[in-house]
Amino acid sequence: xxxxxxxxxxxxxxxxxxxxxxxxxxxxxxxxxxxxxxxxxxxxxxxxxxxxxxxxxxxxxxxxxxxxxxxxxxxxxxxxxxxxxxxxxxxxxxxxxxxxxxxxxxxxxxxxxxxxxxxxxxxxxxxxxxxxxxxxxxxxxxxxxxxxxxxxxxxxxxxxxxxxxxxxxxxxxxxxxxxxxxxxxxxxxxxxxxxxxxxxxxxxxxxxxxxxxxxxxxxxxxxxxxxxxxxxxxxxxxxxxxxxxxxxxxxxxxxxxxxxxxxxxxxxxxxxxxxxxxxxxxxxxxxxxxxxxxxxxxxxxxxxxxxxxxxxxxxxxxxxxxxxxxxxxxxxxxxxxxxxxxxxxxxxxxxxxxxxxxxxxxxxxxxxxxxxxxxxxxxxxxxxxxxxxxxxxxxxxxxxxxxxxxxxxxxxx
Numbered sequence: 001x002x003x004x005x006x007x008x009x010x011x012x013x014x015x016x017x018x019x020x021x022x023x024x025x026x027x028x029x030x031x032x033x034x035x036x037x038x039x040x041x042x043x044x045x046x047x048x049x050x051x052x053x054x055x056x057x058x059x060x061x062x063x064x065x066x067x068x069x070x071x072x073x074x075x076x077x078x079x080x081x082x083x084x085x086x087x088x089x090x091x092x093x094x095x096x097x098x099x100x101x102x103x104x105x106x107x108x109x110x111x112x113x114x115x116x117x118x119x120x121x122x123x124x125x126x127x128x129x130x131x132x133x134x135x136x137x138x139x140x141x142x143x144x145x146x147x148x149x150x151x152x153x154x155x156x157x158x159x160x161x162x163x164x165x166x167x168x169x170x171x172x173x174x175x176x177x178x179x180x181x182x183x184x185x186x187x188x189x190x191x192x193x194x195x196x197x198x199x200x201x202x203x204x205x206x207x208x209x210x211x212x213x214x215x216x217x218x219x220x221x222x223x224x225x226x227x228x229x230x231x232x233x234x235x236x237x238x239x240x241x242x243x244x245x246x247x248x249x250x251x252x253x254x255x256x257x258x259x260x261x262x263x264x265x266x267x268x269x270x271x272x273x274x275x276x277x278x279x280x281x282x283x284x285x286x287x288x289x290x291x292x293x294x295x296x297x298x299x300x301x302x303x304x305x306x307x308x309x310x311x312x313x314x315x316x317x318x319x320x321x322x323x324x325x326x327x328x329x330x331x332x333x334x335x336x337x338x339x340x341x342x343x344x345x346x347x348x349x350x351x352x353x354x355x356x357x358x359x360x361x362x363x364x365x366x367x368x369x370x371x372x373x374x375x376x377x378x379x380x381x382x383x384x385x386x387x388x389x390x391x392x393x394x395x396x397x398x399x400x401x402x403x404x405x406x407x408x409x410x411x412x413x
Contacts, residue, residue: 033387063179096389200382210376
């Protein structure tokens with residue numbers, strides 16, 4: 001059924017925006033952003049608000065063993081596989097109002113809009129809140145949707161610890177979202193995730209809708225350099241085993257590794273010990289994030305990283321221990337769902353373009369077990385993971401409208 005055949009199905013732009021702004025008050029920062037770290041009390045408050053709103057919209061609620069929350073609006077045929085949407089409510093420490101939260105609130109608005117019109121889909125509609133998408137407290141990112149998608153074992157996720165030694169499982173219990181439902185194992189008819197782009201392309205190209213064809217691959221590493229602490233004043237330069245020099249040279253090498261078409265390389269954490277101004281650093285810990293939309297090219301970046309680290313270690317008489325803690329292959333999305341998003345944008349008259357996601361999303365793991373697609377809307381200056389992250393009400397509403405019709409089209413197929 002085409003969009004034109006459902007003229008009464010319209011989302012409420014003001015209601016969607018109001019929900020986003022009310023949610024953003026939970027963990028609000030002085031600079032206008034949001035700090036709602038996974039499995040903290042603020043995360044619990046955000047979840048509680050979503051659950052309350054979903055129940056008020058007539059949804060039933062289920063929570064699985066990694067804390068994923070599923071709000072379900074029944075369809076005409078309960079035997080049909082559910083059409084699901086959703087995203088996450090946790091943020092970066094200096095996050096914004098839209099990353100993740102927009103996808104959850106857009107899903108809730110789909111349910112509310114269907115209620116407004118009295119429209120009953122053939123298949124059930126579900127809205128998911130995935131746990132710990134950001135990965136800033138418990139690495140790796142997207143671990144809960146990863147268990148759902150079969151990439152990780154349940155025990156692996158529950159045993160992840162934060163930097164204070166608190167386990168994922170204990171933190172989940174502390175906020176009361178350690179559910180009893182099995183993680184995954186049930187079929188989903190389709191999954192759509194709406195999200196801000198988190199990049200500058202849509203804004204630069206003056207497009208309202210990004211038709212996401214897939215997500216690039218990622219590799220995350222933790223690298224430990226070991227040299228020798230010694231006196232800054234009495235140790236000659238040629239006799240030093242400076243671990244920080246090794247890390248610094250690798251940072252420069254990684255810049256070159258990332259400077260290839262569509263490549264990305266980032267060092268996000270750098271810690272040297274013993275943190276004394278007159279002692280040569282003997283130990284350094286660093287993180288590395290490599291990304292590319294082509295798996296073969298990402299493999300070559302991995303090989304170049306390892307070769308560079310080995311060469312640096314040899315020249316400076318250091319030890320370099322490289323631990324790849326996460327490998328996320330490039331994820332193409334389901335062509336029929338991508339086409340549904342593209343068709344919806346075209347019929348609604350929104351300027352749109354195909355785009356590859358530069359960031360990882362829960363949709364990437366869900367795509368392992370269900371047909372999946374994503375809808376991007378622009379964010380101001382392409383900035384995300386920052387308190388100044390911003391989007392317009394008009395663009396948020398456009399993405400949600402496309403989400404509504406894509407989901408109904410699939411649910412009624």
